[in-house]
Amino acid sequence: MWLLALSVPLLPAIVMVYSRYRVKVATLCQQALAWALRLMRGRVCVKSAHAFVFSNCTHGKVNSVLETFDLYARTHPSLCIGPEIGEVLDEVVRRVRPLRVLEFGTHCGYSSVRLLRLLPPAGRLITVELDPVTADLGEEVILVSGFKHSQFQVLTCSSAEAIPRLHSLLGPDAGTSEGVDLVLMDHDPQQYLPDLLALEREQLLCPSGCSVLLIKRKQRAEDFRGVLNHIRGRTDCYSIKTELQCLMEIFYRKESTI
Numbered sequence: 001m002w003l004l005a006l007s008v009p010l011l012p013a014i015v016m017v018y019s020r021y022r023v024k025v026a027t028l029c030q031q032a033l034a035w036a037l038r039l040m041r042g043r044v045c046v047k048s049a050h051a052f053v054f055s056n057c058t059h060g061k062v063n064s065v066l067e068t069f070d071l072y073a074r075t076h077p078s079l080c081i082g083p084e085i086g087e088v089l090d091e092v093v094r095r096v097r098p099l100r101v102l103e104f105g106t107h108c109g110y111s112s113v114r115l116l117r118l119l120p121p122a123g124r125l126i127t128v129e130l131d132p133v134t135a136d137l138g139e140e141v142i143l144v145s146g147f148k149h150s151q152f153q154v155l156t157c158s159s160a161e162a163i164p165r166l167h168s169l170l171g172p173d174a175g176t177s178e179g180v181d182l183v184l185m186d187h188d189p190q191q192y193l194p195d196l197l198a199l200e201r202e203q204l205l206c207p208s209g210c211s212v213l214l215i216k217r218k219q220r221a222e223d224f225r226g227v228l229n230h231i232r233g234r235t236d237c238y239s240i241k242t243e244l245q246c247l248m249e250i251f252y253r254k255e256s257t258i
C-alpha cells in the first residue's frame with residue numbers, strides 16, 4: 001500500500017517517459033514504413049519505366065532510348081532525372097570532357113546512358129546501385145542503348161562499399177590512376193558528404209580537376225548544409241561552379257600536386 005502511495009507522485013513522470021518513448025517508437029516505425037514504401041515504389045517505377053523503354057525504343061539507338069524515357073516521364077511519375085536536368089548534365093560533360101566518370105545511383109539507367117553517349121571512345125563509366133533489381137534493369141538499359149561492358153560497369157553495392165574498390169576498377173594501371181574527372185551523386189543525399197570525404201581520402205578525385213554533381217530532388221536544405229559547410233571550409237581546393245534548384249556542381253582541384 002505504501003508503495004502505491006509512493007508511486008503516485010511519480011506517476012506523471014512515468015507517464016511522460018512512457019509517452020515520450022512511445023512517440024519515439026512510433027516515429028521509428030513510421031520512418032521504417034516510409035522507407036519500405038519508397039523502396040517499393042522506386043522498384044515499381046523503375047520496373048515499369050524499364051518495360052516501357054525496353055519494348056518501345058529502337059534497340060542499339062541511344063537517342064531513341066532517351067526519347068522513349070522522356071515519353072514515359074511525360075505520362076508517368078518517374079525517378080529518372082528527366083530532360084531538363086539531363087541537358088544541364090550534358091553541358092557539364094561537354095565542358096569537363098571527362099575520361100573516367102563515377103555515378104552513385106543508377107536508377108533506371110537514364111543518366112548513365114546520357115553520360116556514356118558523350119564520353120570519348122576511351123571513356124569509362126562506373127555506376128553504383130544499391131538495389132540489385134534496379135541495378136539489373138539499369139544495366140540492361142545501358143546495353144540496349146548499344147554500350148559495351150568495356151565502356152561501363154555496374155556495381156551492386158552501397159557507395160561506401162564501392163569507394164574502396166574503385167582504384168582497382170579504374171584500369172589495369174591502377175597505380176598510376178589519377179582518379180575520376182566527373183562524379184554524379186544521385187543516391188541517398190545523406191551520403192553525399194560522407195562519400196565526398198571518402199573519395200577525397202582515397203584520392204579518387206582527379207587532382208588536376210574533378211567536377212562533382214549533386215542532384216537535388218525533393219530534399220530539404222539541411223541535406224546539403226553539411227556539403228556546403230565542407231566546401232566553404234576548403235576554399236583551397238573546392239569551389240561551387242553551378243548552383244541550380246535541381247543540381248549543384250562543385251569543382252575540386254588540388255593545386256599543390258600539379
Ligand SMILES: *[C@@H]1O[C@H](CO)[C@@H](O)[C@H](O)[C@H]1NC(C)=O
Nearest residue numbers: 048051052053054055056071
Ligand atoms: C509502349 O508504348 C505504348 C504507347 O506509348 C504504351 O501504351 C505501352 O504500354 C508501352 N509498352 C510498355 C510495355 O509499357
